[in-house]
Ligand SMILES: NC(=O)C1=CN([C@@H]2O[C@H](COP(=O)(O)OP(=O)(O)OC[C@H]3O[C@@H](n4cnc5c(N)ncnc54)[C@H](OP(=O)(O)O)[C@@H]3O)[C@@H](O)[C@H]2O)C=CC1
C-alpha cells in the first residue's frame with residue numbers, strides 16, 4: 437500500500453461504517469478502512485470489486501494512518517461511549533498537527549463537548565457529527581449534522597457534501613455549531629424519531645384493537661396517508677411492515693414479532709437533555725417510556741390477568757372513510773406538536789450552549805436521507821425561511837391553522853381510546869401539552885402557594901413587583 441493515498445479513513449466496519457465507506461468510495465474518493473476485526477476491512481474491498489480501487493484496507497492502525505493523505509481525516513463509526521474514547525486514545529499518538537478526528541456515530545453530546553475539550557490546544561481537531569439514514573442512508577446518502585470548530589468544517593465539507601442525501605439538489609449536510617451541536621441535533625432527531633414511531637404504533641393499536649382491522653388493510657390505509665400530509669419515510673415503511681407475510685407461518689409478519697421494543701439510548705438522551713433545559717418534550721418522553729414498558733412483557737402479561745375483569749368501554753372508533761380520516765388528522769396534529777417540542781429543546785440548547793443553531797437549516801437537512809424525512813419537514817423549513825423568528829412551531833402561522841383544524845380529531849381519538857382502554861400515551865401527551873401550551877391562565881399559582889406554605893419559597897403577585905412570602909395559616 438502506498439503512503440498517503442487516501443482522502444479520508446473510516447474506523448469501524450459495522451452496518452454504518454462499511455456503508456459509509458462504500459458511499460465515499462463510490463463518490464470518487466479513496467477511503468482507508470480499518471476495523472477491530474481487520475478481516476472485515478479486507479472483505480469490504482473483496483466484496484465490492486467495482487469500488488476496489490478506491491478502498492484501502494489496513495491491518496493495523498499504523499498502516500491505516502500511513503495510508504491517509506494530510507491533513508488526515510479519520511471517521512470513527514463505532515458504538516457510542518467507551519469505544520469512541522478507546523479508538524481516539526489509540527490513534528492520537530499516530531496523528532499530527534492539523535489532523536481531524538470525526539466521531540460519526542451517535543453520541544451523548546456531553547461526551548462530544550468533553551472530547552472537543554481534550555483536543556483543544558493539541559494541534560489536532562475534532563468533529564462530532566450525527567449521521568442519519570440507517571444502512572441504506574449511509575450507503576446512498578445520509579443526512580449529516582456537523583458540530584465542531586467552524587474552521588475545521590472545510591476540511592471535511594467536500595467529502596460530506598458529495599456523500600450526503602440531496603433534496604432538490606441541495607446536499608443534506610450542514611455545520612450547525614461548535615463542539616456538541618451536531619450530536620445534540622442528532623439526539624433530538626432520534627427523540628422525534630421515537631415519538632413519530634410511537635404515535636404510528638398507537639394508531640396501529642387503535643386499528644388492531646379498536647377497529648379489528650387486518651394488517652393488510654392497515655397497510656393500504658398507511659399507503660393512502662403517505663400520499664398526503666403525512667407523506668414520510670416512516671409512514672412508507674409502516675405500510676411495508678404491515679403488508680409483509682411471515683414465510684414460516686404464512687401469518688402477517690407483525691403478528692409473529694414479539695411486542696418488546698429495543699433501544700440504544702438516543703431517545704433517552706433526548707428527553708434527559710430536554711428535562712435539563714426545562715423544556716417539556718412530553719411526547720418524546722411518552723415514546724421512550726412506552727419502549728421501556730414494552731420490554732417488561734411478563735409483568736404486563738401478569739397485570740393483564742389481574743385486571744381481566746375491568747371493563748373498558750365500547751370502542752367508538754369506526755372503520756369507514758370518516759373514521760380513517762379522523763385518525764389521519766389526529767396523527768398529523770400530534771406530529772406537529774411533537775416536532776414543536778423537539779424544536780423547543782433545540783432552541784433552548786442553542787441559547788444554553790451559545791450555538792446559535794440554524795433551526796431552519798436543520799429542517800432543510802432533515803428533508804432527505806434521515807429516518808424522519810418527510811414532506812412535513814419542508815413545511816417547517818419554510819416556516820423558518822420567512823425571515824421572522826419562530827418562537828415555537830405552535831406559533832408559526834401555517835401550523836397555527838393546521839393545529840387549530842386538526843385538534844378536534846386528536847381530541848376525539850384520545851378520548852375514544854381512553855374510553856375503550858386502548859393506550860395512546862404519546863398522542864395523549866401531545867394533546868395535553870397543546871392544551872397546557874395554549875392556556876393563558878395556568879394553575880401554577882396554586883403550586884406556588886403550596887411551595888410558599890410548606891417551604892417559604894415565595895411567589896410573585898400580579899399587582900406588585902418582586903417576590904413575596906405570605907403568612908399562611910398554620911397547618
Ligand atoms: N445502525 C443504524 O441504523 C445507525 C447507527 N448509528 C450509530 O453508528 C454507530 C455504529 O453503529 P452500527 O454500524 O450500527 O454498529 P455495528 O454494531 O453494526 O458495528 C459496530 C462496529 O464498531 C466496532 N466496534 C464495536 N465495539 C468496539 C470497540 N469496543 N472498539 C472498537 N471497535 C468496536 C465493530 O467491530 P467488530 O467488527 O470487530 O465487531 C463494528 O465494526 C453507533 O454509534 C450507532 O449508534 C447511527 C445512525 C444509524
Ligand SMILES: O=C(CO)[C@H](O)[C@H](O)COP(=O)(O)O
Nearest residue numbers: 568569698699700701702807
Ligand atoms: O440513529 C439511528 C437512526 O436515526 C439508529 O438506527 C438508532 O439505533 C435508532 O435508535 P434505537 O436503536 O434506540 O431505536
